Amino acid sequence: MQTTTFELEAARWNAAPTFQEWLPTAQKNHELWEAVYRHAAVPDEFVARAVQVGGPWHLLVLSEDWCGDAVNSVPVIQRLVERVPGLDLRIVGRDANPDLMDAHLTGKSRSIPVVMMFGADFRELGWWGPRPAELQRWVLGPGREMTSDERYKEVRRWYARDHGRTILDEVVSMLERGAEAFDP
Secondary structure, eight states: OBOOOOBOOHHHHHHSOOHHHHGGGOOTTHHHHHHHHHHOOOOHHHHHHHHHHOSOEEEEEEEOTTOHHHHHHHHHHHHHHHHSTTEEEEEEESTTOHHHHHTTOBTTBOOSOEEEEEOTTOBEEEEEOSSOHHHHHHHHTGGGGSOHHHHHHHHHHHHHHHTTHHHHHHHHHHHHHHHHHOOO
């Protein structure tokens, strides 16, 4: 998790679609988005940890429908939100929100997805992305030696083996740290 001091306008949050509103608009990889969402499951241990955090917390996701990491992450996070009272998730496009993206760069890269945690006052408390830390290390290390097609296949295998557990652990950890840092 990284931190910034970004403050979001409530109107911007309210204008952003929920996952359920956004999903039908996904033109690229639509079937994959739906399949990952349909099969995503959140183990009780992550629900219990997230419930302990309390709320309300707003999760704003920077994404695009073509992004392979987003299609493997965002549906899993949405399933967590569905099981935890006090969590709400909205999605905005990376390319339509350059100010948000520029405040959440991975190095110099505009990598997505980015999941930002906001308190009830819409002050940012942390962010996660663009992929699980273990996978990011692999992509930036040994994965660089592969063609993009080979790398994408390995990334998809990693996500399939992991079943969203690492994403859930890292996002719930972000929630825990953000809630500890929250000072209304």
